[in-house]
Amino acid sequence: MGAETPRAAAPLGLAVLGSTGSIGEQTLDVVRTHPDRLRVVALAAGRNVERIVAQAREFGPEVVALADAAAAETAARELAGQCEVRAGWEAIEELGSLASAEAHVIAITGIAGLRPMLRAIDGGRLVAFATKEPLVAAGELILEHARRSGARLAPIDSEISALWQCLGGERAGGNVTQLLLTGSGGPFRSWPEERIAAASVEDALAHPTWKMGAKITVDSASLMNKGLEVIEAMRFFGLAEDRVRVVIHPQSVIHSMVEFVDGSVLAQLGRPDMRLPIQYALLQPDRPANAFDHLDWTTLRELTFEEPDPLRFPCLRLAFEAAHAGGSAPTVLNAANEVANAAFLAGRIPFGGIAAAVEHAMGLMPARPIESLSSVEDVDRLARGLAEAYIAEVGTRGEGSVQ
Ligand SMILES: NC(=O)c1ccc[n+]([C@@H]2O[C@H](COP(=O)([O-])OP(=O)(O)OC[C@H]3O[C@@H](n4cnc5c(N)ncnc54)[C@H](OP(=O)(O)O)[C@@H]3O)[C@@H](O)[C@H]2O)c1
Numbered sequence: 001m002g003a004e005t006p007r008a009a010a011p012l013g014l015a016v017l018g019s020t021g022s023i024g025e026q027t028l029d030v031v032r033t034h035p036d037r038l039r040v041v042a043l044a045a046g047r048n049v050e051r052i053v054a055q056a057r058e059f060g061p062e063v064v065a066l067a068d069a070a071a072a073e074t075a076a077r078e079l080a081g082q083c084e085v086r087a088g089w090e091a092i093e094e095l096g097s098l099a100s101a102e103a104h105v106i107a108i109t110g111i112a113g114l115r116p117m118l119r120a121i122d123g124g125r126l127v128a129f130a131t132k133e134p135l136v137a138a139g140e141l142i143l144e145h146a147r148r149s150g151a152r153l154a155p156i157d158s159e160i161s162a163l164w165q166c167l168g169g170e171r172a173g174g175n176v177t178q179l180l181l182t183g184s185g186g187p188f189r190s191w192p193e194e195r196i197a198a199a200s201v202e203d204a205l206a207h208p209t210w211k212m213g214a215k216i217t218v219d220s221a222s223l224m225n226k227g228l229e230v231i232e233a234m235r236f237f238g239l240a241e242d243r244v245r246v247v248i249h250p251q252s253v254i255h256s257m258v259e260f261v262d263g264s265v266l267a268q269l270g271r272p273d274m275r276l277p278i279q280y281a282l283l284q285p286d287r288p289a290n291a292f293d294h295l296d297w298t299t300l301r302e303l304t305f306e307e308p309d310p311l312r313f314p315c316l317r318l319a320f321e322a323a324h325a326g327g328s329a330p331t332v333l334n335a336a337n338e339v340a341n342a343a344f345l346a347g348r349i350p351f352g353g354i355a356a357a358v359e360h361a362m363g364l365m366p367a368r369p370i371e372s373l374s375s376v377e378d379v380d381r382l383a384r385g386l387a388e389a390y391i392a393e394v395g396t397r398g399e400g401s402v403q
Pocket of ligand 1: 017018019020021022023024044045046047048049067107108109110112130131132133156157158210211212213214215216274
């Protein structure tokens, strides 16, 4: 009898939560690239019917879920006989326990991703998360759920993925001196303070190196995104905030670095293309070949580094303060920032008002311990209320940024 050829493993069944967004679409591109390794079993999003229907027709999932009931009704008509369409928040959360989903991609912006992420973690499988806000607002809770269920957490955020790759997929041990989180510095890197405070929505959305959803693009301009990543990295790798450092690196080629006690520094480099960390999160430790553009060493002339300026970028300072205070402080930071970011995008406050609103909420809510999902949600609700009231008051007075 001849030797049996080993059978190729079946493609991993993926539930993509936030499929219509920037990370969701790029995840589906990774699936297109590796149909032998990945298949889509569920898609979920907020309200973008046109995109999710097109995605469902291409990828043939079992289930599609939309948070918006009217959008779900339209999708159900369009996809009749092709797949099941579910409506509402609970439907998205329930995808966390869909039997055929062997891995979940969490790419729903903001704290809205928290409950679906926890549910997916409770399923004990692979949870690849791009959404950073849940880890910031409820880090201990998420890690505790993962410890209990045995779920494997895989970061998609390029900086956290870079650190994870440099650390060989482990948490940081005693031989790590510091994590060096790189950031492009955003569109306002070289702008003076007054010009940043008065920047327009269009200015803030003009990111120099990455193309992303609106919320994270504004966070990148204020450096709040870097601050959220500092907290995400502390939580995920188990280090105090004084061992996480931010380095401005305008070329976005080095995605982050780890310094060890012997003085060695490991860095992960690549083109600014989120499909790389998405592919790694889903298929690690394998690194299958793809047709994505690679770094071109013949045109790469320089890699430069700068210290971030906490005076011109107060959101970064506030994030370090929240990280240092611990407990509920990062939850407050995140909630107030979500409200202020949306208010800026809606034209209700100037750019400088984002940090002012966050500082206001943090000042009124001293850190306290966070023990449960309900305490995270209580703190989140209170902080949103304080930020919203502040924004409304500033708007009434016709001001933008109050110190
Ligand atoms: N984009 C990047 O390069 C990047 C890099 C690192 C980390 N991240 C993180 O990944 C997350 C997603 O970012 P993104 O740039 O992909 O955002 P995005 O383009 O704005 O997409 C957000 C996705 O979430 C869905 N969504 C938003 N609010 C929702 C709600 N209340 N209920 C249900 N679905 C909702 C949207 O659905 P509809 O549009 O259909 O309403 C969309 O599918 C963020 O947390 C971000 O910080 C992004």
